[in-house]
Amino acid sequence: MTGPDAATVELPPAAPRASDTQEVLVLDFGGQYSQLIARRVREQGVFSELLPHDVPLDEIRGRAPAGLILSGGPSSVYSPGAPPLRPELLELGVPVLGICYGMQAMAYVLGGRVEGAPKGEFGRSRLTVHEPGRLLQGLPHEQSCLMSHRDTVFAPPPGFRALASSDESPVAAFEDTARGLYGIQFHPEVDLTPHGSEILARFLSEGCGCDMSWTPESVIDEAVERIRRQVGDGRVICGLSGGVDSSVAALLTHRAVGDQLTCVFVDHGMMRRNEGDQVIAAFRDAFGVPLVAVDARERFLARLAGVTEPEGKRKAIGSEFIRVFEEEAARIGNPRYLVQGTLYSDVIESGGGTGAATIKSHHNVGGLPTDLSFELVEPLRTLFKDEVREVGAALGMSERLVWRQPFPGPGLAIRVVGGEVTEERLAILRDADFILQEEVRAAGLYRELWQSFCVLPAELRTVGVQGDERSYGYVIAIRAVTSQDAMTAEWARLPHDLVARVSSRLINEISAVNRVVLDVTSKPPGTIEWE
Numbered sequence: 001m002t003g004p005d006a007a008t009v010e011l012p013p014a015a016p017r018a019s020d021t022q023e024v025l026v027l028d029f030g031g032q033y034s035q036l037i038a039r040r041v042r043e044q045g046v047f048s049e050l051l052p053h054d055v056p057l058d059e060i061r062g063r064a065p066a067g068l069i070l071s072g073g074p075s076s077v078y079s080p081g082a083p084p085l086r087p088e089l090l091e092l093g094v095p096v097l098g099i100c101y102g103m104q105a106m107a108y109v110l111g112g113r114v115e116g117a118p119k120g121e122f123g124r125s126r127l128t129v130h131e132p133g134r135l136l137q138g139l140p141h142e143q144s145c146l147m148s149h150r151d152t153v154f155a156p157p158p159g160f161r162a163l164a165s166s167d168e169s170p171v172a173a174f175e176d177t178a179r180g181l182y183g184i185q186f187h188p189e190v191d192l193t194p195h196g197s198e199i200l201a202r203f204l205s206e207g208c209g210c211d212m213s214w215t216p217e218s219v220i221d222e223a224v225e226r227i228r229r230q231v232g233d234g235r236v237i238c239g240l241s242g243g244v245d246s247s248v249a250a251l252l253t254h255r256a257v258g259d260q261l262t263c264v265f266v267d268h269g270m271m272r273r274n275e276g277d278q279v280i281a282a283f284r285d286a287f288g289v290p291l292v293a294v295d296a297r298e299r300f301l302a303r304l305a306g307v308t309e310p311e312g313k314r315k316a317i318g319s320e321f322i323r324v325f326e327e328e329a330a331r332i333g334n335p336r337y338l339v340q341g342t343l344y345s346d347v348i349e350s351g352g353g354t355g356a357a358t359i360k361s362h363h364n365v366g367g368l369p370t371d372l373s374f375e376l377v378e379p380l381r382t383l384f385k386d387e388v389r390e391v392g393a394a395l396g397m398s399e400r401l402v403w404r405q406p407f408p409g410p411g412l413a414i415r416v417v418g419g420e421v422t423e424e425r426l427a428i429l430r431d432a433d434f435i436l437q438e439e440v441r442a443a444g445l446y447r448e449l450w451q452s453f454c455v456l457p458a459e460l461r462t463v464g465v466q467g468d469e470r471s472y473g474y475v476i477a478i479r480a481v482t483s484q485d486a487m488t489a490e491w492a493r494l495p496h497d498l499v500a501r502v503s504s505r506l507i508n509e510i511s512a513v514n515r516v517v518l519d520v521t522s523k524p525p526g527t528i529e530w531e
């Protein structure tokens, strides 16, 4: 497998995990799908985390995992510089599953024969099970799987039984049940291996004896306990934007330390219609969370006057946001802790981080600077977005909040494109956005779409004819995308009748608009937002 060099990636600190929660650690040897392995294990009901392949042995011993999984990776086990598999890892008495490079490394270290095959094996392959053993029990004799390797295991190490083969892999799966060691050459974590989840499940249940009872909700008690330990009787502040991540992080913290938490909601005037009221109603009224709502709309608009360039807008909003946030922090006695909704994917994508005492800008509204000296509370650092949604639902958050589509920190300001942000333009965009959201929800598509929104070219007018008269009005662009993580996105194939309904409502209900276009650009080459 090809992928980044995992050795340079720092990963999150120990997970919020009660001592009686079973976990399986995935050691990352640089595989493309390493994160996905942890993901699939969690889907089977076992907590799992990705760690660098060279994580200290004492840390592994200290965590007493129920099992270890060695990921794939781009190297050849016998090449100089290949990430080594420490033999001690195989002697901890903890069951180990090697996947692709992980299997080859296991074979190499234990005296099997690993060599470059005459032909590589990349893509879908046919796997033949000769002897199911413990790992492949109950699986079809023949099945398809995803292979991606050039080296292969030609002979298993002493004590191992070969279980399966494929055209280019004489030993495509092996096991030594006495020592609890298992290996598969193919990738069980991807959809192209239809029985992959069953194989992982067999490793977890039969190989590791896991009870498979973990759910994202189990995180709640552990996270609450951990926040209490971290914060003690200190004061905590949280910048609430209405997004699902900061909301769930805030609710967990509130459950942990109650009124020691103050949430600050800065209404910068770039929100969608009614959004500010909804945030206040959800937190202050429904959950009793202490919430300071700052109406800073005029301030932000004044700061944006004359700013037309995209980065200029972001910077203006970002720096104004910091000022307002600092003022509020001072007003409530400069709390020591700051709650952030940082997700697992943020931690991994940004090359890790150790939860140190300064703030990374990219998660925050507009970007808080690194010299604000808060200590971070990040209860979601080990969760994926959809797991966060499950936690939110379990905490009693409304469906609307739980399933809210992502919304950028600078808000509608970066959707009034190519010109100055004015109250008049924001009002048009707010109305347009409201109509689009209403129709997308009515069509039952809101959850399927990663984002759906309107864009207003600020300086563009086009000619139309309305009621026998010439009109000269604004253009609204409809932007809707599907995506897993916003790194890439596909323009959404909205049903034509939905597009027609939205178009006609936008023009009929917003007098300043006389033309509607549909954005059919994926990412790449476009970005999701226009600015």
Ligand code: XMP
Residues within 6 Å of the ligand: 314, 363, 364, 365, 366, 406, 407, 408, 409, 410, 451, 486, 523, 526, 527, 528, 529, 530, 531
């Ligand atoms: P792009 O436009 O880069 O956006 O494809 C990727 C995702 O990030 C969101 N986005 C932002 N979120 N502050 C945020 O909190 C920002 O400045 C910002 N800019 C873009 C965007 O909506 C999409 O989900």
